[in-house]
Amino acid sequence: MQINALLKKIIPTISDDTSYYYIKTNNGHFYHQYKQESIVGLNNVDVNLSPKPKYLKIFIDYLKISDFVLIANFRHKNFYIGEITSDIYYENEKIYRKVKWLKEVECFDLGDKAYKYISKANPIININCLATDINRLLYPIYDKSHVYHFVFKVKQEENILFKSLYGLHQLFDQDEIIDELKIKISVQSPGIVELITNNLDIIIMIIKTIKVINLLTKNETPSNSKLIKKYNDIKNIYQQYEIERLKLIPPKVDDEIYEKCKEI
Numbered sequence: 001m002q003i004n005a006l007l008k009k010i011i012p013t014i015s016d017d018t019s020y021y022y023i024k025t026n027n028g029h030f031y032h033q034y035k036q037e038s039i040v041g042l043n044n045v046d047v048n049l050s051p052k053p054k055y056l057k058i059f060i061d062y063l064k065i066s067d068f069v070l071i072a073n074f075r076h077k078n079f080y081i082g083e084i085t086s087d088i089y090y091e092n093e094k095i096y097r098k099v100k101w102l103k104e105v106e107c108f109d110l111g112d113k114a115y116k117y118i119s120k121a122n123p124i125i126n127i128n129c130l131a132t133d134i135n136r137l138l139y140p141i142y143d144k145s146h147v148y149h150f151v152f153k154v155k156q157e158e159n160i161l162f163k164s165l166y167g168l169h170q171l172f173d174q175d176e177i178i179d180e181l182k183i184k185i186s187v188q189s190p191g192i193v194e195l196i197t198n199n200l201d202i203i204i205m206i207i208k209t210i211k212v213i214n215l216l217t218k219n220e221t222p223s224n225s226k227l228i229k230k231y232n233d234i235k236n237i238y239q240q241y242e243i244e245r246l247k248l249i250p251p252k253v254d255d256e257i258y259e260k261c262k263e264i
Contacts, residue, residue, distance in 0.1 A: 003260050004200065007143070010254045014144045019067045020134055021058075022117050022125045028074030034099070035080060040069050041096035042123050048093070055122050059095060060088055063124070068134060069099060070127065072107075076118050080104050081138060105137050136192060140251030150206050152193040154186075155247035167241020168193060168248075171209055171234060172202075193248075207261045209234060210250040217248070 023040045025031045030043050042059055049056065063069075067084045086098035107114065110133055117125050127134075135142060140151045154160070165185070172181060172195065180199040186192045195206055208227070212234045215222060222231045238244060 003204065003257075006257055006260055007148070007203070010257055011148070012139045012142045014135060014139075014142055015066060016145055018131075019062070019064070020070070020127045020131050021063055021067060022070045022072075022127045024123045025071050025073070028072065028076075031071055031073040031080075034071055035101060038082075038099050038101060039096045040071060040082070040084075040099050041094055043094055045095070045123060047090065047095045055124050056095075058124050058126070059097075062126075063097065068138075070134070072118065076107050078104055078106055079110065079114075081134060103138055109137055110134070136194065141253070147196060147198045148203055150195040150210070150251050152195070152251065153190065153249040154193060155190045155249060156245060157190055161242060161245060163241050164243050164246050167237055167243045168246065170237050170241065171213075171243070172206065190247075204261045207253050207258060210253050211258055213248060213250045216244075 023042075025034065026044060030041070034040055042056065045053075045056060047056065052060070063084060065084050065086065069082050069084060070079045071082075072079050080101055081103050082099035082101040084097050085100050088095055088097055090096075110130060113130060113133070114127075117127055117130075135144070135149070136151045139149075142149050169183070172183075180197055181202050182196040184192075184194040184196065197203060197206075208230060212222070212227065212231050215231065216235060216238055222228055
């Protein structure tokens with residue numbers, strides 16, 4: 001299988017028309033029910049209202065299969081993120097949709113921007129402005145609009161050295177192709193570093209570099225001869241710029257993808 005086909009097969013793809021919604025759980029009252037039954041609904045809403053209020057129209061007409069939804073538990077300490085998998089259905093005069101729950105995260109993982117939506121009264125709220133944050137939490141590697149995103153966690157809690165960030169840039173500085181690599185950095189500590197590209201050569205380079213970083217963080221050396229030179233080059237940059245102080249956690253790369261990249 002060619003590398004392009006393998007990437008599309010294994011790495012999650014987020015559609016351009018995906019929307020994101022926060023659905024209230026009555027301060028966590030319906031949180032466990034929704035999780036256990038793999039559903040979301042508007043439990044405190046009279047579905048027979050006429051004319052239908054805006055929030056009911058959103059749930060019926062705008063929320064769709066493959067959209068992402070968030071629900072919160074008591075006092076909003078945790079969120080569950082899920083993907084809508086069904087059209088609406090009614091049960092005991094309540095309206096629901098089926099959900100595939102994907103991941104539970106802590107409230108602070110979404111950052112300060114999430115708080116202003118928690119306090120809103122509407123039972124369903126569009127949170128498309130949090131799309132990037134949610135995507136990063138769900139998938140450390142993903143494809144959106146034929147562009148690949150690689151999300152590295154930075155676990156360092158004290159002040160971050162500019163030297164270390166510059167060294168991180170040096171890891172991925174591959175001369176003629178570096179102009180096709182974008183980087184986003186959250187300056188919070190801990191935070192994230194996100195690499196973004198649609199260039200296949202850069203994608204392969206990032207995957208190989210991730211493999212070496214994983215070896216370095218575990219104090220291991222490569223068993224593959226093709227990787228030894230890259231390992232030594234990256235190790236030198238790591239030590240010279242004190243990149244280890246960032247306490248990087250690279251995204252996990254599927255072994256099948258790595259083995260294919262190793263051949264190139």
